[in-house]
Amino acid sequence: MNNNPLLSGLEFTKETGSFSLVIFGVTGDLTRRKLIPALFNLFIEGRINQFKIIGFARRTWTDETFRDEGRKMLSGGKFDSISSDKKEAFLSRLEYISSNFEDPKGYKELLNKINGFGGTLYYLSTPPTSYEAIIENLGKNGLANPDTAYARIIIEKPFGRDLATAKKLNTHLSTYFEEKQIYRIDHYLGKETVQNLLIFRFGNSIFEPLWNNKHIDHIQITVSEGIGVGTRANYFEKSGILRDMVQNHIFQLLTLIAMEPPADLNPDSIRDEKVKVLRSLKPITSKEVGQYTRRAQYNRGIVEGEEVKSYKEEEGVDPKSLTETYVALKVFIENWRWAGVPIYIRTGKRLSRKLTEISIHFKNPPHQIFPNSHPSLNANTLILHIQPEEGITFNINAKIPGLSTSMRRVNMDFAYGNAFGEQTPEAYQRLLLDAITGDPSLYTRRDEIETSWSYITRIINGWINENPPMYSYRSGSAGPEESNDLMEKGKWRRL
Numbered sequence: 001m002n003n004n005p006l007l008s009g010l011e012f013t014k015e016t017g018s019f020s021l022v023i024f025g026v027t028g029d030l031t032r033r034k035l036i037p038a039l040f041n042l043f044i045e046g047r048i049n050q051f052k053i054i055g056f057a058r059r060t061w062t063d064e065t066f067r068d069e070g071r072k073m074l075s076g077g078k079f080d081s082i083s084s085d086k087k088e089a090f091l092s093r094l095e096y097i098s099s100n101f102e103d104p105k106g107y108k109e110l111l112n113k114i115n116g117f118g119g120t121l122y123y124l125s126t127p128p129t130s131y132e133a134i135i136e137n138l139g140k141n142g143l144a145n146p147d148t149a150y151a152r153i154i155i156e157k158p159f160g161r162d163l164a165t166a167k168k169l170n171t172h173l174s175t176y177f178e179e180k181q182i183y184r185i186d187h188y189l190g191k192e193t194v195q196n197l198l199i200f201r202f203g204n205s206i207f208e209p210l211w212n213n214k215h216i217d218h219i220q221i222t223v224s225e226g227i228g229v230g231t232r233a234n235y236f237e238k239s240g241i242l243r244d245m246v247q248n249h250i251f252q253l254l255t256l257i258a259m260e261p262p263a264d265l266n267p268d269s270i271r272d273e274k275v276k277v278l279r280s281l282k283p284i285t286s287k288e289v290g291q292y293t294r295r296a297q298y299n300r301g302i303v304e305g306e307e308v309k310s311y312k313e314e315e316g317v318d319p320k321s322l323t324e325t326y327v328a329l330k331v332f333i334e335n336w337r338w339a340g341v342p343i344y345i346r347t348g349k350r351l352s353r354k355l356t357e358i359s360i361h362f363k364n365p366p367h368q369i370f371p372n373s374h375p376s377l378n379a380n381t382l383i384l385h386i387q388p389e390e391g392i393t394f395n396i397n398a399k400i401p402g403l404s405t406s407m408r409r410v411n412m413d414f415a416y417g418n419a420f421g422e423q424t425p426e427a428y429q430r431l432l433l434d435a436i437t438g439d440p441s442l443y444t445r446r447d448e449i450e451t452s453w454s455y456i457t458r459i460i461n462g463w464i465n466e467n468p469p470m471y472s473y474r475s476g477s478a479g480p481e482e483s484n485d486l487m488e489k490g491k492w493r494r495l
């Protein structure tokens with residue numbers, strides 16, 4: 001446990017008990033990059049003790065191969081300082097089943113391994129095309145209700161590719177599992193700064209009275225990335241950034257920023273409020289996609305000093321591709337609090353840098369008494385930095401020292417690193433721990449996912465029906481020029 005007094009508020013208090021975590025598609029990238037490091041962190045922090053991690057995949061690995069691979073995953077970086085005894089103690093918990101996802105034999109073997117041992121969690125980390133077979137086989141082979149304390153199923157994104165496929169997957173899941181057993185993961189909800197949005201809004205009394213259309217002019221949500229499509233063209237070509245980032249991650253940010261205070265912290269109280277926001281979104285009809293949306297693809301350019309290809313030149317991308325790598329939206333929430341407040345959303349690959357932030361732009365003072373000052377100087381802005389910097393900045397106006405009455409914007413800053421030290425848990429660490437302890441607050445409920453897909457599917461259909469322009473932007477820039485005219489007042493914050 002950490003003795004740093006600055007970190008005292010960060011302690012988890014959850015009891016985990018013994019459990020088996022079964023990772024379907026364990027040979028994939030997510031296990032190496034996120035799951036094993038997160039589980040190992042939980043282990044060295046003493047939060048999990050009695051557990052098995054059972055890999056399930058097609059490759060003909062054995063327990064030993066899985067452990068050898070695990071050893072590689074725990075070498076380098078911050079894990080180098082951890083003793084090999086500790087690592088071996090963790091690796092001894094790794095087991096492997098080699099089976100294809102349709103073969104009942106693999107599931108029988110799994111049942112033998114988990115029965116009688118604490119609780120069970122199934123983590124679906126396979127391409128979504130395998131979800132149906134895995135869910136059905138878990139159900140038909142007695143694994144949805146095994147002889148264990150509980151059985152929960154965690155499902156990675158993409159959860160469907162439109163409203164119809166999301167509903168189909170939900171219906172299929174509900175044939176074998178109850179809703180309380182289903183954990184739909186969105187890793188943005190595991191980020192500390194995202195969770196802090198609730199504390200910031202409802203743990204302080206000074207912001208909430210201003211948090212409405214009387215005081216707020218508009219809101220901007222930016223999720224920009226420097227990386228391109230990389231090796232994921234196969235997935236991304238069929239997805240596009242609207243599905244990849246907006247339907248899930250950005251809508252999570254939007255709902256947390258816009259929701260009403262929940263009655264309490266029960267998982268369903270929070271999720272009820274989030275769903276209400278999604279239900280209040282003003283749909284963008286086919287005829288309106290040209291007015292409220294901008295889509296674009298990256299051209300060649302320079303990102304972080306490196307020359308990079310255009311999207312159409314990336315390996316695995318159709319040279320005639322119509323998949324968007326950037327999207328900007330103007331969104332309205334039709335309720336008492338937010339009527340008339342535009343919320344501008346933008347996200348893209350190959351932009352100038354990685355940045356996730358939400359900015360709240362307040363209205364100008366009702367009357368201007370200072371002559372000769374630039375009017376835009378007077379609009380206060382609150383910026384919630386999600387990543388890579390984590391913190392909050394409040395822009396206010398201050399008098400420039402001197403004999404004239406002129407003013408300038410200054411910042412009041414809160415940086416997570418300074419206040420609490422460097423150590424914030426990884427998103428997957430928090431989310432896995434919550435699933436193990438049975439707390440679904442940070443997981444997406446069925447109606448939440450379907451309501452957000454319903455909104456996004458309309459836009460996708462609008463794009464198909466109306467075929468608005470596919471703009472382009474230089475890699476390393478702030479996105480297409482054409483997204484500027486989405487805003488009738490204000491402008492995008494500098495990237």
Ligand code: BG6
Nearest residue numbers: 157187225227244245249356387
């Ligand atoms: C994933 C998307 O869900 O989130 C990726 O599929 C994206 O395309 C990633 O790069 C961004 O996550 P983060 O945590 O780096 O902001």
